[in-house]
Amino acid sequence: MIIRAGELNSEVFPNRFGGKGEVKMTRLLEKEAFHGKGRVFARNVIEPGSSVGFHRHQGDFEVYYVLSGRGTVNDNGVISEVGPGDVIYTDDGQSHGIENTGDTTLELIALVLFA
Amino acid sequence: MIIRAGELNSEVFPNRFGGKGEVKMTRLLEKEAFHGKGRVFARNVIEPGSSVGFHRHQGDFEVYYVLSGRGTVNDNGVISEVGPGDVIYTDDGQSHGIENTGDTTLELIALVLFA
Numbered sequence: 001m002i003i004r005a006g007e008l009n010s011e012v013f014p015n016r017f018g019g020k021g022e023v024k025m026t027r028l029l030e031k032e033a034f035h036g037k038g039r040v041f042a043r044n045v046i047e048p049g050s051s052v053g054f055h056r057h058q059g060d061f062e063v064y065y066v067l068s069g070r071g072t073v074n075d076n077g078v079i080s081e082v083g084p085g086d087v088i089y090t091d092d093g094q095s096h097g098i099e100n101t102g103d104t105t106l107e108l109i110a111l112v113l114f115a
Numbered sequence: 116m117i118i119r120a121g122e123l124n125s126e127v128f129p130n131r132f133g134g135k136g137e138v139k140m141t142r143l144l145e146k147e148a149f150h151g152k153g154r155v156f157a158r159n160v161i162e163p164g165s166s167v168g169f170h171r172h173q174g175d176f177e178v179y180y181v182l183s184g185r186g187t188v189n190d191n192g193v194i195s196e197v198g199p200g201d202v203i204y205t206d207d208g209q210s211h212g213i214e215n216t217g218d219t220t221l222e223l224i225a226l227v228l229f230a
Contacts, residue, residue, distance in 0.1 A: 008200070088116075109180070111156060
């Protein structure tokens, strides 16, 4: 089955997990298509100055893959800069947050699977 | 945990599933990091004229998300053109193949989870 770019569902989340500004999430896979293995496979767009607040994963784990832009990650308490091609792996029980500290959109693939 | 772009593992597969040329797969997640839920989360680069041959998924399902380039997909027997932002969902028991029919690299995110 092919789902065209224009048919994908997008949602805008203000102050995501207490973060700043807005995060736009375009779902690449709807929840019922996961065969129970996960809940998010999406392309997230974070505008400059916007962020996903620091939050903990419990019962699942998340992978961010940076497509474009620059950001500052709080990776379980450690602050790092990330850019295109970097992967942030947040395991079950760990926490993360990310802020667009660059001057272009920060675009990520986000994958959340159950642990 | 942050895995830098330059630390990710890449493999080159010639004649992938009987396809033409080569496919370069950069693994965004190693198999042991999936908590048993899947086996592939990768960025695949297919050069112009190269392809992934038509093959069937059994016991798992695959999602391709086109990042850039143009391709021709055999989606379970139906031929279609795809481009940036399109999603190809191949469920357990279904088959697919994809060829780069454009003149730039065809880049995809590939996700294989167990059904």
